[in-house]
Amino acid sequence: MVKRIVLTLAVALFLQSFARADEGMWIPMLLKKYNIEQMQEMGFKLSAEDVYSVNQACLKDAVVIFGRGCTGELISDKGLLVTNHHCGYGQIQYHSSVENDYLTNGFWAMSPEEELVNPDLTVTFLKRMEDVTERVMEGVNEEMKAGERDKIIAANIKAIKEEAIKDTHYTAVLKPFFSGNQYFLFINEVFKDVRLVGAPPSAIGKFGGDTDNWMWPRHTGDFSMFRIYADKDNKPAEYSQDNVPYKPAKHFPVSLKGVNEGDFTMVFGYPGSTYQYVPSYHLEMLTETVNPKLIDVRTEKLNIMNRYQEADPAVRIKYAAKNARISNSWKRWIGENRGLEILDAISKKQQYEAEFNKWAKSQAPQYANLLARYKEVYKNYTNYNLTYGYYREMIPSNGIELANLAGKMDALKALYEAEEVDEEVAKALKKELIGQAELFFKNYYQPLDQEMSAKLLSMYAENIEAAFQPDVYALINGKYKGNIKKYVDHLFAKSRFDSKEEVIAFIDGFSAKSIKALEKDPAYQLNKSFVSVYRDKVAPQRKKYKSELADLDKAYMAAQMQFEPNEVFYPDANFTLRVSYGQVKGYTARDAVYYKHFTTLEGIMEKDNPDIYDYRVPAKLKELYKNKDYGRYEVDGTVPVCFVATNHTTGGNSGSPVLNAEGHLIGINFDRAWEGVMSDLMFNPEQCRNISLDMRYVLFIVDKMAGASYLLDEMTIIE
Numbered sequence: 208m209v210k211r212i213v214l215t216l217a218v219a220l221f222l223q224s225f226a227r228a229d230e231g232m233w234i235p236m237l238l239k240k241y242n243i244e245q246m247q248e249m250g251f252k253l254s255a256e257d258v259y260s261v262n263q264a265c266l267k268d269a270v271v272i273f274g275r276g277c278t279g280e281l282i283s284d285k286g287l288l289v290t291n292h293h294c295g296y297g298q299i300q301y302h303s304s305v306e307n308d309y310l311t312n313g314f315w316a317m318s319p320e321e322e323l324v325n326p327d328l329t330v331t332f333l334k335r336m337e338d339v340t341e342r343v344m345e346g347v348n349e350e351m352k353a354g355e356r357d358k359i360i361a362a363n364i365k366a367i368k369e370e371a372i373k374d375t376h377y378t379a380v381l382k383p384f385f386s387g388n389q390y391f392l393f394i395n396e397v398f399k400d401v402r403l404v405g406a407p408p409s410a411i412g413k414f415g416g417d418t419d420n421w422m423w424p425r426h427t428g429d430f431s432m433f434r435i436y437a438d439k440d441n442k443p444a445e446y447s448q449d450n451v452p453y454k455p456a457k458h459f460p461v462s463l464k465g466v467n468e469g470d471f472t473m474v475f476g477y478p479g480s481t482y483q484y485v486p487s488y489h490l491e492m493l494t495e496t497v498n499p500k501l502i503d504v505r506t507e508k509l510n511i512m513n514r515y516q517e518a519d520p521a522v523r524i525k526y527a528a529k530n531a532r533i534s535n536s537w538k539r540w541i542g543e544n545r546g547l548e549i550l551d552a553i554s555k556k557q558q559y560e561a562e563f564n565k566w567a568k569s570q571a572p573q574y575a576n577l578l579a580r581y582k583e584v585y586k587n588y589t590n591y592n593l594t595y596g597y598y599r600e601m602i603p604s605n606g607i608e609l610a611n612l613a614g615k616m617d618a619l620k621a622l623y624e625a626e627e628v629d630e631e632v633a634k635a636l637k638k639e640l641i642g643q644a645e646l647f648f649k650n651y652y653q654p655l656d657q658e659m660s661a662k663l664l665s666m667y668a669e670n671i672e673a674a675f676q677p678d679v680y681a682l683i684n685g686k687y688k689g690n691i692k693k694y695v696d697h698l699f700a701k702s703r704f705d706s707k708e709e710v711i712a713f714i715d716g717f718s719a720k721s722i723k724a725l726e727k728d729p730a731y732q733l734n735k736s737f738v739s740v741y742r743d744k745v746a747p748q749r750k751k752y753k754s755e756l757a758d759l760d761k762a763y764m765a766a767q768m769q770f771e772p773n774e775v776f777y778p779d780a781n782f783t784l785r786v787s788y789g790q791v792k793g794y795t796a797r798d799a800v801y802y803k804h805f806t807t808l809e810g811i812m813e814k815d816n817p818d819i820y821d822y823r824v825p826a827k828l829k830e831l832y833k834n835k836d837y838g839r840y841e842v843d844g845t846v847p848v849c850f851v852a853t854n855h856t857t858g859g860n861s862g863s864p865v866l867n868a869e870g871h872l873i874g875i876n877f878d879r880a881w882e883g884v885m886s887d888l889m890f891n892p893e894q895c896r897n898i899s900l901d902m903r904y905v906l907f908i909v910d911k912m913a914g915a916s917y918l919l920d921e922m923t924i925i926e
Contacts, residue, residue, distance in 0.1 A: 229853040230890040231777040232478050232785040234384075234391070235259035235267060236336050246788055250471035250868045257870060258475075258786065261335045266870055267784060268457035270475050272331035272395075273862055276782075278476035279330060279433070280864040282461055282872065283921035286435035286453035287404065288330065289905070290862035291877045292412030293531065295431035298325045299406050300528050300650075305521055313408035315913045322402035322434055324446055330401055330435055333784050334377060334394045339367055343381070343390040353758060367392060376443065384778040386484070386760040393783060398443045400436035400450050405915055407431075407908050408825055409527075414811065416821030417509075417534045421542050421881040423802055425849045425898050426811045429877040430905050432918070459864055460923040461902050462871035463839065465847060468804050470791045472852040474876050474897060476863025478780035478787075481887045484764055486578060487556035488585035490888060494547055497593050498540045500670055504600045505537035507662050515655045517820075525650045529605045539884055546885030546894075555889070566770050574766040581759055588752035594675045595749055598741045601667055602734060607660045612647050613704045614734035615640060616714075616725055623719045640714045648707040653699065661695040675744060677736035702730035782859050789853030794894050796882050804852075805901070807845040808832060831911055839926070840907040848904045851880060851896040857887050865899045871925050874899030 233242050239255035258266050273279035277294035281287065292299075302323050303309040316322040346359045368379040371394055380393040406412060411428035419425055436450035437443060444450055466472070482489065512530050516523040547553070560578050567574040602611050619640065622633055668680060668691075679694075687694040703709045713721065725731055768776055793804040812832055816822040831837070840846050856863070856876055865874035876899050879886065883895030906924075910916045 229789040229892045229895075230855050231775065232481070232780050232787050232855055232857075233777055234336075235475075235784055235786050236338075236391075238786060242786070242788075246471075246473075249788065249790065251473065251788070252868045253870050264456040266457065266459075266475060266866070267333055269455060269459050270333075270784065270864060272329075272477055272782075273433075274328055274330075276479065276859060277861045278859065278863040278876075280475075280862075280872065280875075281435075281455045281458040283458055283918075283923075284454055285921050286437070286455065287458075287918065287921055288401075288433045288435060289430055289875060290433070291875060291900075292406060292409075292427075292429045292431045293877070294862045295403065295406060295433065296413075296531060297528050298323075298328060298403050298433075299431065300524070301325065301646075302403065303524055305524065308524065309406065310409050310524060310527055313406055313411070313913065314403065315405040315915045316403070317915065317917075319434075319452075322404050324400075324402055325433075326446075328399075328401045328433075330398050330433075331378075332396045332398075334396055336394070336784070337392045338389070339381065339392045340390045342367055353754065364390075380783075382781050382783055384781070385776075386764040386779075387757065388761060388764055389778070391783065396443060398435050398437065398453065400444060400446045402434050402436060404432040404434050405909070405913060405918070407912065410823050410825050411828065411908060411912070413531075414821070414824075415814070417531075417538065418819075418821050420534065421538050421878060421884055423796075423851055423880040423882075423896065423898055424806045424810060425878065426806050426814060427849065427877065427900070428904060428908055429900050430875055430908075432909075458923070459866070459870070459872040460925050461906065462867060462869075462873050462925040463903055463906070464867070464871075464873075464925060465842060465901070465903060466791045466805065466850050466867070466873055468791050468793065471788065471868040472791055472854055472873070472899075473786060473788045473866045473870075474854040474856055474860060474863050475786055475866060476784070476856075476860045476876065477782050478785055478857045479782050479859030481780040481857055483777075483779055483888065483890070484760070484767060485888070486581045486585075486763070487553050487560060488581050490547060490553045490556060492585055492589045492592065493888075494544050494553070496589050497596055498544050500593060501596050501600065502537060502540050502544075503670075504597065504663070504666055505533050505540075507666065508533050508600075508605065508659065509537065511655065511659050511662060515652060519652075522652045522655065525652055526655070529650070533605055538881075542881040542884035543888070546882060546891070547888065549882075550885060550889055550891055552885065552889045563767070563770055567766065571766065571769060574762065577759060577763055577766060581756075581763075584752055584755050584759065588749070588756065590672070591745055591749040591752060594671055594745050595741070597667060597671055598737060598745065601663055602737055606663055607733065608647070608651060608656045609660070609699065609702060609704050609730045610734040610737070612644065612710070613702070613725075613728060613730035614738065615643060616717075616731065619714065619717050620722055620725060623717065623722060628719075637714050637717065641711050644707065644710045644714065648710075653705050656705075657695060657699050660698065661692050664691050664695065675740055677740045679733055679736040698729045698733065702728050704728065704730045780857055780859065787854045787856060789855070791850055791852045792896070793851065794880070794882070794896055796880075796894070802851070802880075805850040806848045807842075808837075808848060808904075809845050811848065825912075827912055836911060837907065838911060840903045840910075842903070846904055846907050847901040849898060849900055850874060851898055853892060853895065854897045855886060855890060855895065856897040860897070865897075869925075872902055874901055875905070 236259055243255040269281040271279045273290045273294055277290055279288045279290035282289050299309050343363050347356050364381045368381055372379045378395045378397055383390055407428050414427045435453040437453040441454050512526050516526055600606055683694045699705055791804050793802050795801050814822050815824040837846050860876050863876040864872050865876050867873045876897055878898040880896040883891055886895040909918055
């Protein structure tokens, strides 16, 4: 058992560290002590208190979590919010139909009455954060077993959160940093009435599509606009016609001054997850086993989807968001493997580990066996992690949709298996499931799902070892003599879950007598077959090894800090508010290829190709280009579109505000350059670049393309 480190040691070592430009996702509360001087040396003109404060309005008050996985920012004192087009894509699709194809044609509300309501969409403001490490670790000591320790920590976290929001309308989140060596409490305010104000057509908002995704140069107008509504007291409220636009404590002025190479930039947002301090065995697991297999399965998914979408405009709309979700990680995994190979990341990790081992054996023997333990755990964990990833691809993550819908009935089954049924609870659950079913069939095409199901079942059988094969394969190999297509034909012929009317009627009339019918449905049986394998064979072992890795990660994090007391250590991203800062800067992509730091409208016209969906430039934009009707957004005879900088970003930073030295909004972060996409695991300052949409292009589209210049009247625009 690894000796558990003393928590205060790791924290103290972090506090002794100094910041390095470009790399890092920094805690805003700590900028005053550890970052602000360097930021100001790089050109930043504000103070740490201007960025984060609990005593006055500050930049953090204009930044929100948009939905469940993006960032957004306030750009007016009337609750107007901007984020990425791909962050608002689900809402745009929700309101789209063949008759009102907002994905293709765009949408702009020309009055508050035309703004569109979005069920379940929320935005979240951070009110304050607090280091609660000592309180979380109260009662914990080094001699405790992991289970006992975790129970005490969990109880402490629960008590801290409850106390923090008692008698308020706020919510609380408490998360570990530095692999559990430090803990922060976040007090949030969640708004539930968020309405769609505008979005450009996908030919702008998604220009370049999957072809350009993760690539530079980019010409994507990746933005959409929403408005936050509140009650008459400016507090969060469920949707109501009586709600009024929210009045934020702070909104970002929008700058038309633009960017030049070398300019200071700051990204303020919610990066999702990074893994900077993992050992070489983690990189080996990803690059040699997990990523290649998952890339293969997503390649097949995309091949099937693309073929059906290209053949039918209605299917294209139905599967637009699903295709984007699948493609996003697929291309990132490809780039991640490539980037790590070019960087020789595994070898670099191994060299570091060799030096670490020498140090540990001579100066810190309590850490001498850390890497050997890691090696043994990853040897076992890799196969379980691959199987988990493949299981997710089979059904939950845009896999066999029919089985996924059938699996949602487990909640009803459990309710009616109880001795007493609360009819009010049952009524509410049925209403929720009917809503989910209606949304499911709005975005569903049975022939596509049927072909996808056969392909996925075949790939799972070929790529996952026999010990993790679900019972459904015994049925396929027996009754259907190994013919997966025949089994799938039977599945879709006999299941009730491919009929909207039948599914809704089944849910509405569900009772205890319905349980047998549900259990006999082949789609339900298929889902249960995979869930059972995951629940009984994969999840327990995966959880066991993850727990062992968590212990090792905590010790290794503290050990690295002791090994390199003068090195930079910033916490891995965990979807909490962070600051990253750097400079606008081009880069060398490969031999003889250098990319400038910005793109323009000229590049959009160069890519124009009516025969390729991703490159169809809208007629109105062509007209503006032809007439050089650029207004105040013109720079050197064109309009700036995107730019790159050295800020360290990741998923979750989508939609983040990109600020200049004065704290003015100059861009919206939306992607990373493919050459540096491995930055979640290892940062390369020479090639890691975040890609941002220039706010001048945003205003140009809103003003000249959409004719929604009234929105500009709300903004504070810096000429």
